[in-house]
Amino acid sequence: MTQATLNSTRTTAAKGLACKECGAEYELKATHICELCFGPLEVQYDYDYLRTKVTRESIKAGPHSIWRYKDLLPVPDEHIVDVGTGMTPLLKANRLARRLGLKNLYIKNDAVNMPTLSFKDRVVSVALSKAKEFGFSTISCASTGNLANSTAAIAAHAGLDCCVFIPADLEAGKVLGTVIYGPTVMAVQGNYDQVNRLCCEVANTYGWGFVNINLRPYYSEGSKTLGYEVAEQLGWQLPDHIVAPLASGSLFTKIHKGFQEFVKVGLVEDKPVRFSGAQAEGCSPIAQAYAEGRDFVTPVKPNTIAKSIAIGNPADGIYALELARKTNGNIESVTDEEIIEGMKLLAETEGIFTETAGGTTIAVLKKLVEAGKINPDETTVVYITGNGLKTQESVQGYVGEPFTIEAKLDSFERALERSQTLDRLDWQQVLV
Amino acid sequence: MTQATLNSTRTTAAKGLACKECGAEYELKATHICELCFGPLEVQYDYDYLRTKVTRESIKAGPHSIWRYKDLLPVPDEHIVDVGTGMTPLLKANRLARRLGLKNLYIKNDAVNMPTLSFKDRVVSVALSKAKEFGFSTISCASTGNLANSTAAIAAHAGLDCCVFIPADLEAGKVLGTVIYGPTVMAVQGNYDQVNRLCCEVANTYGWGFVNINLRPYYSEGSKTLGYEVAEQLGWQLPDHIVAPLASGSLFTKIHKGFQEFVKVGLVEDKPVRFSGAQAEGCSPIAQAYAEGRDFVTPVKPNTIAKSIAIGNPADGIYALELARKTNGNIESVTDEEIIEGMKLLAETEGIFTETAGGTTIAVLKKLVEAGKINPDETTVVYITGNGLKTQESVQGYVGEPFTIEAKLDSFERALERSQTLDRLDWQQVLV
Numbered sequence: 012m013t014q015a016t017l018n019s020t021r022t023t024a025a026k027g028l029a030c031k032e033c034g035a036e037y038e039l040k041a042t043h044i045c046e047l048c049f050g051p052l053e054v055q056y057d058y059d060y061l062r063t064k065v066t067r068e069s070i071k072a073g074p075h076s077i078w079r080y081k082d083l084l085p086v087p088d089e090h091i092v093d094v095g096t097g098m099t100p101l102l103k104a105n106r107l108a109r110r111l112g113l114k115n116l117y118i119k120n121d122a123v124n125m126p127t128l129s130f131k132d133r134v135v136s137v138a139l140s141k142a143k144e145f146g147f148s149t150i151s152c153a154s155t156g157n158l159a160n161s162t163a164a165i166a167a168h169a170g171l172d173c174c175v176f177i178p179a180d181l182e183a184g185k186v187l188g189t190v191i192y193g194p195t196v197m198a199v200q201g202n203y204d205q206v207n208r209l210c211c212e213v214a215n216t217y218g219w220g221f222v223n224i225n226l227r228p229y230y231s232e233g234s235k236t237l238g239y240e241v242a243e244q245l246g247w248q249l250p251d252h253i254v255a256p257l258a259s260g261s262l263f264t265k266i267h268k269g270f271q272e273f274v275k276v277g278l279v280e281d282k283p284v285r286f287s288g289a290q291a292e293g294c295s296p297i298a299q300a301y302a303e304g305r306d307f308v309t310p311v312k313p314n315t316i317a318k319s320i321a322i323g324n325p326a327d328g329i330y331a332l333e334l335a336r337k338t339n340g341n342i343e344s345v346t347d348e349e350i351i352e353g354m355k356l357l358a359e360t361e362g363i364f365t366e367t368a369g370g371t372t373i374a375v376l377k378k379l380v381e382a383g384k385i386n387p388d389e390t391t392v393v394y395i396t397g398n399g400l401k402t403q404e405s406v407q408g409y410v411g412e413p414f415t416i417e418a419k420l421d422s423f424e425r426a427l428e429r430s431q432t433l434d435r436l437d438w439q440q441v442l443v
Numbered sequence: 444m445t446q447a448t449l450n451s452t453r454t455t456a457a458k459g460l461a462c463k464e465c466g467a468e469y470e471l472k473a474t475h476i477c478e479l480c481f482g483p484l485e486v487q488y489d490y491d492y493l494r495t496k497v498t499r500e501s502i503k504a505g506p507h508s509i510w511r512y513k514d515l516l517p518v519p520d521e522h523i524v525d526v527g528t529g530m531t532p533l534l535k536a537n538r539l540a541r542r543l544g545l546k547n548l549y550i551k552n553d554a555v556n557m558p559t560l561s562f563k564d565r566v567v568s569v570a571l572s573k574a575k576e577f578g579f580s581t582i583s584c585a586s587t588g589n590l591a592n593s594t595a596a597i598a599a600h601a602g603l604d605c606c607v608f609i610p611a612d613l614e615a616g617k618v619l620g621t622v623i624y625g626p627t628v629m630a631v632q633g634n635y636d637q638v639n640r641l642c643c644e645v646a647n648t649y650g651w652g653f654v655n656i657n658l659r660p661y662y663s664e665g666s667k668t669l670g671y672e673v674a675e676q677l678g679w680q681l682p683d684h685i686v687a688p689l690a691s692g693s694l695f696t697k698i699h700k701g702f703q704e705f706v707k708v709g710l711v712e713d714k715p716v717r718f719s720g721a722q723a724e725g726c727s728p729i730a731q732a733y734a735e736g737r738d739f740v741t742p743v744k745p746n747t748i749a750k751s752i753a754i755g756n757p758a759d760g761i762y763a764l765e766l767a768r769k770t771n772g773n774i775e776s777v778t779d780e781e782i783i784e785g786m787k788l789l790a791e792t793e794g795i796f797t798e799t800a801g802g803t804t805i806a807v808l809k810k811l812v813e814a815g816k817i818n819p820d821e822t823t824v825v826y827i828t829g830n831g832l833k834t835q836e837s838v839q840g841y842v843g844e845p846f847t848i849e850a851k852l853d854s855f856e857r858a859l860e861r862s863q864t865l866d867r868l869d870w871q872q873v874l875v
Contacts, residue, residue: 075507075530094534094794098507100527100557106602125532125555126794128832168794170538174859179847184616187835190843193791195862197855198845205850212852359625362526362558362600400560400832403619411622413630415611418637420644423629427606430627 024061025085028052028228031330039085041145041220043227051326052228054085058275065276067247077133077236083272084137084236085229090144092169095125096132097236101244101392106360107373111380115390117250118357119241121397122365127164127188128398129157129319129366130262134233135165138222141229147220148172153210154223155203155258155319156185157397162222163192174219176206182318184401202313204324234262238269241392242279249273249284251389254376256368256396257288257297257342258320260331266394267334286340287384288331289375291317291350291367297328301335301342308332316347316405317367319397341384345374351409353377354399364399372396456493457517460484460660463762471517473577473652475659483758484660486517490707497708499679509565509668515704516569516668517661522576524601527557528564529668533676533824538792539805543812547822549682550789551673553829554797559596559620560830561589561751561798562694566665567597570654573661579652580604585642586655587635587690587751588617589829594654595624606651608638614750616833634745636756666694670701673824674711681705681716683821686808688800688828689720689729689774690752692763698826699766718772719816720763721807723749723799727776729760733767734774740764748779748837749799751829773816777806783841785809786831796831804828 028037032050043052065082073079077097081088100120108116121130135158142150149172152162159175166173173194177186178201190196199206214224222230242249249270255263267286274281290298293315300308308328313321325331335342345353350367353374357363365373376393379385399406414426460469464482475484497514505511509529513520532552540548553562567590574582581604584594591607598605605626609618610633622628631638646656654662674681681702687695699718706713722730725747732740740760745753757763767774777785782799785806789795797805808825811817831838846858 095532095552095555102526106600120527120558123527123555123557123560125552127796128555128560128830164790164794164796166794167791168538174862177845179845183839184832184835186845187839187842188796188832190845191787191790191796191831191838192794193787193843195859196843196845197858198847199850200847201850209850209852209855213855216852355623355625358596358623359599362596362598362624364559364596364620364623398560398832399623400616400620400830403616406623407615407619410619411625411628413609413611413618413622413628415630415632418631418633418641420641420648423641423645426629427627430606 023085023087024056024064024082025054026057027055029055041225043225054228054232056083061276065278067278070243077136077233080236080239083239085232086137086140087144090140092136092140092143092165094132094136094165094168096136097124098240099124101241102361104361107357110356110360111377113380113385113387113391115388117390117392118361118363119237119392119394120363121237122363122369122395122399127157127160128401129161130234130237130396131157131161132165133236134230135161135222137233138226138230139165139169139171141226142171142220143169145220149174149219150222151175151210151213151219152222153203153207155321156181156401157319158223159189159196160185163189163194166194167192176210178203178206182402182404184403188401203322204310231261231265234265235269235272237262237394238266239273242270242273245390247279249279249282250392252285252287252340252385252391253394254287254289254372254379254391255394256320256372257290257325257331258322259325260297260327262396263288263331264327264334284338286334286338287375287379288335288340288342289372290342290344291315291320291371292344292346293317294321294323295344296323297325297331298342298344300328300332306332317350317371319366319368320371341379343375343378345371345378349374351406354406355410357395363395365395366397366399366402367405368397369395369399455517455519456488456496456514457486458489459487461487473657475657486660486664488515493708497710499710502675509568509665512668512671515671517664518569518572519576522572524568524572524575524597526564526568526597526600528568529556530672531556533673534793536793539789542788542792543809545812545817545819545823547820549822549824550793550795551669551824551826552795553669554795554801554827554831559589559592560833561593562666562669562828563589563593564597565668566662567593567654569665570658570662571597571601571603573658574603574652575601577652581606581651582654583607583642583645583651584654585635585639587753588613588833589751590655591621591628592617595621595626598626599624608642610635610638614834614836616835620833635754636742663693663697666697667701667704669694669826670698671705674702674705677822679711681711681714682824684717684719684772684817684823685826686719686721686804686811686823687826688752688804689722689757689763690754691757692729692759694828695720695763696759696766716770718766718770719807719811720767720772720774721804722774722776723747723752723782723803724776724778725749726753726755728755729757729763730774730776732760732764738764749782749803750834751798751800752803773811775807775810777803777810781806783838786838787842789827795827797827798829798831798834799837800829801827801831
């Protein structure tokens with residue numbers, strides 16, 4: 012497990028890192044916090060150069076993955092790890108729209124992202140590409156589950172050693188969906204925030220590439236592709252309103268950065284886009300700050316079934332808060348019961364089985380529509396970020412059961428009669 | 444639940460159905476068995492017309508889904524249900540190839556097919572499109588699990604009523620991954636062959652569209668796209684050898700039909716392609732017939748963890764047998780232990796978590812290589828047809844466990860030391 016030895020070789024439009032708070036500049040290396048003010052670092056690009064280089068045609072000629080946007084990502088060509096991540100469907104959700112009373116609703120469906128069925132495959136693809144460039148041989152992360160799945164899978168494909176850290180109480184599907192790839196897995200007795208603190212200590216001691224610590228500035232750039240893809244899939248235009256889940260707040264702000272970069276580079280026309288964020292009531296530090304009009308986020312101790320977004324001390328919380336306010340969006344939270352109803356609603360209307368985080372986002376969408384906070388005519392894009400097969404425990408017992416029958420026609424017919432007297436089919440008729 | 448009233452309106456190149464045994468011809472309607480000889484019916488096309496209409500360019504200009512091949516599928520444009528199915532990655536599997544001693548190995552990864560993570564989304568997309576054209580309002584199927592997931596999900600999206608039949612002992616992920624979409628689910632006490640017999644009776648009595656009974660000729664055409672995509676993704680050429688799982692045998696023969704159609708229409712050059720099939724020892728009627736040199740398949744009672752391919756009385760078994768023989772391929776079976784090892788091997792080398800059927804295919808690949816039945820230089824494509832998150836029970840206890848630690852650096856360091864003395868990291872070093 013050797014330490015990283017190389018710095019980036021400036022063969023991309025990425026020109027350096029800069030502190031989001033004080034603006035101090037750094038070269039492209041494996042670091043994430045400003046030495047002067049402890050603010051987070053972000054990758055800076057040469058947009059004048061990009062304007063001459065990137066066109067709609069050059070993008071369309073690229074691969075059907077996030078790497079079609081490689082000029083806007085901080086990785087030189089020779090280090091790209093492309094496992095088909097990205098370019099997930101943007102589905103016109105007509106049946107869900109009708110149920111909610113909307114007219115132009117789209118689902119960006121990262122529940123079927125490759126290879127591990129969550130948006131984390133985007134950020135990990137960028138982080139591990141950068142890790143290869145930097146020369147890291149061991150990769151690590153602090154994860155609520157999806158990130159561990161993605162890091163372990165892509166590290167296996169890339170032939171990198173891998174050690175991941177998760178909270179010990181994670182869903183079975185997320186644990187198995189990590190260990191199957193053969194990494195070392197540390198199940199930490201504590202919540203994500205405690206896992207994260209431990210990882211910061213480990214990162215200071217071991218020469219490992221932590222995708223969401225010392226590689227975080229590169230890692231988080233991967234989320235911009237959720238902005239790029241939506242703009243491209245809408246026919247090179249921005250939506251009116253987006254609704255996305257809030258965990259650390261990074262995804263939310265990077266979708267915005269993606270839209271803004273497309274404007275800067277001349278790929279789409281500028282227009283106002285409203286940003287609305289979704290949290291689970293059991294872990295809603297950003298929603299609480301929003302509701303109380305605060306410009307700071309008070310950490311909370313998470314207690315919700317939406318474990319993948321249960322970050323009590325969100326690193327980019329204040330930036331998410333600021334973004335929702337300045338774009339005339341909203342931040343809202345929902346109960347665990349509403350989250351399960353959201354999962355069922357999306358499955359029954361659109362045939363998409365999402366995890367608890369996706370149920371949170373759908374439930375918040377519904378709540379915002381009912382409160383008159385989404386205009387029925389707005390082109391609204393809802394981001395679904397993970398797959399329901401990973402959080403099966405959360406809905407077991409809350410969805411229908413099969414009718415157990417004998418392999419005989421009369422046994423079937425008796426069950427069919429029973430089923431027709433139950434909610435199920437009536438409910439379906441309501442749906443149609 | 445109204446019965447189908449419409450016949451197809453011949454706006455595609457599909458010109459009718461023909462019996463695979465006696466050649467008797469039928470119009471394009473919801474039927475699947477020859478009235479004269481009880482042979483299976485298959486869709487026939489006007490290839491002269493297709494040769495003038497379909498080009499590499501016309502395909503590339505289509506959507507990034509199976510519907511880029513719509514001219515070669517039996518559905519008129521206005522009835523297409525496109526949920527993004529198909530165009531899954533064809534991954535160059537360098538690390539797995541190195542482990543096995545091969546040089547040109549590819550994985551066609553339908554474990555990330557959309558929307559329900561198996562190749563069944565292909566056949567169901569075609570069947571439900573056709574069902575809409577025929578005017579069916581209730582959709583049904585006999586399923587080993589993946590088909591139920593796919594039928595329920597795509598029916599939900601399309602707004603069709605849905606009633607699916609599964610064996611009662613199915614994996615939890617496959618049951619939940621069906622009920623979440625709100626269909627009526629009949630869990631039949633019996634194996635798949637008993638479920639299928641019951642469904643044939645129901646299909647005769649109720650005016651429902653059974654995707655794999657009365658809609659089977661259209662449904663099975665969806666599998667041709669696994670041939671088309673591989674040929675296109677290899678740069679418009681055919682591979683030397685394919686390895687695919689055998690359940691009913693339909694997938695196997697339809698990949699061959701796909702390759703042959705691409706040759707007929709002038710999209711690729713003709714060349715010999717070897718077809719090798721994979722079965723689980725606990726349900727290997729086709730492999731047994733192959734080993735014994737029989738030209739008939741004797742039904743068996745399934746007993747294997749590879750439930751999704753556990754069909755004891757395979758409808759297209761004799762055609763699969765014939766195809767393996769005439770192309771100089773092989774049919775092989777593996778034990779449940781080898782299946783689990785196959786799942787782990789694919790995950791650890793390529794970062795792909797497949798279900799038991801995929802483990803079967805990888806284990807058979809390994810067995811064929813070890814027996815000298817695959818030439819290291821052959822361009823070999825292995826078809827992975829489903830996702831491991833749906834069959835978690837099968838590997839629980841056979842893969843590593845996390846190390847449980849306290850949120851403290853010294854607790855982590857003790858665990859890391861333990862891990863380094865265990866197989867895990869050594870094993871990883873072997874892999875690199």
